[in-house]
Amino acid sequence: MTTTAPAPASAPADVAALRVTGKDVRADGVLTLDLAAPAGGRLRDWTPGAHIDLVLPNGLTRQYSLCGDRWDPTTYRVGVLREAAGRGGSAFVHDELAVGDLVGVGGPRNNFPLVPADSYLFVAGGIGITPLVPMVRQAELLGADWRLLYGGRRRSSMAFLDELAPYGDRVEVRPEDEFGLLDLAGFLGTPRPGVRLYSCGPAPLIAAMETVAAGWPPYALRTERFLAEERGAPVRTTPFEVELARTGRTVTVSPGVSVLDAVGDAGVEVLSSCRQGICGTCESGVLAGEPDHRDSLLDDAERAAGDTMYICVSRSKSDRLVLDL
Ligand code: FES
Numbered sequence: 001m002t003t004t005a006p007a008p009a010s011a012p013a014d015v016a017a018l019r020v021t022g023k024d025v026r027a028d029g030v031l032t033l034d035l036a037a038p039a040g041g042r043l044r045d046w047t048p049g050a051h052i053d054l055v056l057p058n059g060l061t062r063q064y065s066l067c068g069d070r071w072d073p074t075t076y077r078v079g080v081l082r083e084a085a086g087r088g089g090s091a092f093v094h095d096e097l098a099v100g101d102l103v104g105v106g107g108p109r110n111n112f113p114l115v116p117a118d119s120y121l122f123v124a125g126g127i128g129i130t131p132l133v134p135m136v137r138q139a140e141l142l143g144a145d146w147r148l149l150y151g152g153r154r155r156s157s158m159a160f161l162d163e164l165a166p167y168g169d170r171v172e173v174r175p176e177d178e179f180g181l182l183d184l185a186g187f188l189g190t191p192r193p194g195v196r197l198y199s200c201g202p203a204p205l206i207a208a209m210e211t212v213a214a215g216w217p218p219y220a221l222r223t224e225r226f227l228a229e230e231r232g233a234p235v236r237t238t239p240f241e242v243e244l245a246r247t248g249r250t251v252t253v254s255p256g257v258s259v260l261d262a263v264g265d266a267g268v269e270v271l272s273s274c275r276q277g278i279c280g281t282c283e284s285g286v287l288a289g290e291p292d293h294r295d296s297l298l299d300d301a302e303r304a305a306g307d308t309m310y311i312c313v314s315r316s317k318s319d320r321l322v323l324d325l
Pocket residue numbers: 271272273274275276277278279280281282283295310311312313
């Protein structure tokens with residue numbers, strides 16, 4: 001059945017209504033959605049590693065990596081895994097959303113960009129292959145040296161094997177029921193300069209990559225997570241003040257209230273999506289004060305610079321923060 005449902009009226013201002021133009025099963029529990037402007041025409045440009053927000057007609061917002069052809073300006077493609085333990089976003093996409101429906105789309109945004117390098121080693125786990133598919137295409141286009149290690153539970157659950165097959169030996173497909181756990185140390189080899197490591201997948205894979213890549217040069221490894229990193233308690237247990245430099249207002253943020261909500265209650269709307277510190281939507285400039293970074297996006301150097309923060313989860317170490325809002 002095909003239904004047409006508008007994006008929710010409360011959708012943020014940068015959300016466009018796009019039409020589902022394709023829905024195809026790509027592996028057990030994995031499908032791709034194609035999205036296009038209802039009247040056709042160009043969509044906003046994107047680069048490998050980018051994601052979009054799907055603002056679903058049932059009110060849920062979910063982030064999905066773009067996995068189509070970045071040189072096709074009229075279509076976005078995302079891969080969606082049915083998550084049995086999810087909160088209903090992927091089940092809605094699998095069971096309800098149909099070709100012809102309208103769906104809200106925010107972004108694209110890229111927190112996982114492919115930086116220039118001579119050589120790349122890509123490691124994907126399960127649906128973590130989605131941002132890496134455009135990356136290997138880009139690396140191939142640029143003539144870079146690259147290899148991909150792709151793990152999954154079973155071969156039948158691993159999407160895009162058909163698209164990766166033409167790359168031959170550059171791609172190592174390693175279903176766990178045939179090969180066991182991924183041999184990350186063997187794949188990465190000895191640390192060497194000029195090689196960038198990119199990994200996307202479930203938390204245990206990312207943790208294993210961080211361990212195995214510990215001897216590599218700083219910032220050689222870039223990762224993208226499905227879930228926020230575990231964080232301990234906030235540094236402060238007392239309220240702090242946030243001055244909004246452009247608005248000229250100061251708000252008090254109490255324990256248990258996010259900076260995002262405190263700022264919103266003061267009438268200053270900041271776009272947000274995941275509210276877990278993983279999508280990047282709520283990034284806000286820091287003009288003064290010391291943030292207590294609690295996101296899963298910034299690396300150590302970016303945290304130390306202290307000039308930006310994700311206000312859905314991050315808080316303050318100092319009595320006062322001044323934000324560029
Ligand atoms: S809303 Fe996603 S990082 Fe803050």
